[in-house]
Amino acid sequence: MDMKNDRIIKFLCCLFMVTQIIGCSDWIEAEPTILPEMKYKELTPEEEAALIAYKNSDHKIFFAWMNYSPATSSMQTRLRGIPDSLDIVSFFTGYVNNKQNREDVKFLQERRGTKVLLTMWPDKYFATTGEGREDLDSMIVYAENLVDSIYTWGLDGFDLDYEPSFGGDSYTTEMMRTFIDVMSKYLGPKCDEQYKVNGKHKLLVVDGQWNDAEYADRFDYFIGQAYNASSESSLNNRCQDGWQDYGKGFPNEKRIFCEWVSQVGNAFGQGGVNYRYDNEYIPSLWGMAHYAVESPKNVAGCGAYVLQFGYAEGNHLNLPVPPNNYYYARQAIQIMNPAGKTVEDETDGEEVEVEE
DSSP states (O other), X not given: OHHHHHHHHHHHHHHHHHHHHHHTHHHHOOOOOOOGGXXXXXXXXXXXXXXXXXXXXXXXXEEEEEOOOOSOSOTTSSGGGSOTTOOEEEETTOOOOOHHHHHHHHHHHHHTOOEEEEEEOOGGGGOSSSTTTTOHHHHHHHHHHHHHHHHHHTOOEEEEEEOTTTSSOOOOHHHHHHHXXXXXXXXXXXXXXXXXXXXXXXXEEEEEOBOOGGGXXXXXXXXXXXXXXXXXXXXXXXXXXXXXXXBTTOOGGGEXXXXXXXXTTTGGGGTSSEEEETTXXXXXXXXXXXXXXHSTTOOOEEEEXXXXXXSSTTOTTOOOTTTSOSHHHHHHHHHHSOTTOEEEBTXXXXXXXXXX
């Protein structure tokens, strides 16, 4: 009898617990959680307009390469998560035409004024031996298809990764000129008028090395891989006519120096290597920023290779990420273009104030 009563009591207790759980379901339903890495900074329409006006002004440029990652909610691997004030970003490992990339590209272009490029190195069609050897017709077809893809995807231009003395690329002048003749018809400062929109053209830039001074005027910028720069003199050497001038024919005002902040185990987490500045050491990325605004060489700006690896680095205050992401890149942008500085929007001549 006691055992029977015990069972009844246990049953009633379980029944009571179930009814309580059901009855409380309205107030215990889990609310969706947005993790910090899934957020990005919202701007008011006025802030967006001011940011775009700043991007259209005469200022120092910040450029970055980003590796493509599969669709993800993390702002570390998405274009949408980069600093608002970043001027030009390029897909370094190719572009995948998926929904997330299309949305992020459109968001950056329309609401941040950021230019989005594609980086490629068409080795097969530039071969000097084996398959495709000096096949100029194939290169023309490749270039036309590449331009068509850039326009179809709605991108803002092309970055040619070219390193004849370092990356194993050994192309003849005729081969490279054949390729650039096609590209520069649709992109860059020499493009045909019919391919400009509101008087503006899509960008054509080259990074690494450029030896053909006569064709330098086909490009908007030369992106110098000035990795491990330790002083002003090391950057001076990379300027026009310096002993490490890898951008033949480019005036200094069309040069952007970049730091390789993705090196594993080195100063990646510190914004580059130690750079001697004003009798102390600072991260080399910041040194490049100071150089851009203070050196009489007047280079166009600075930037970083594989930006997303610096997403959470430098978070010395252990603040939420974001808005404390890309610490070193943000500081470099501030060095070149301090918040509060007044600049002129080149599209309408109106003065705007740089925001942080």
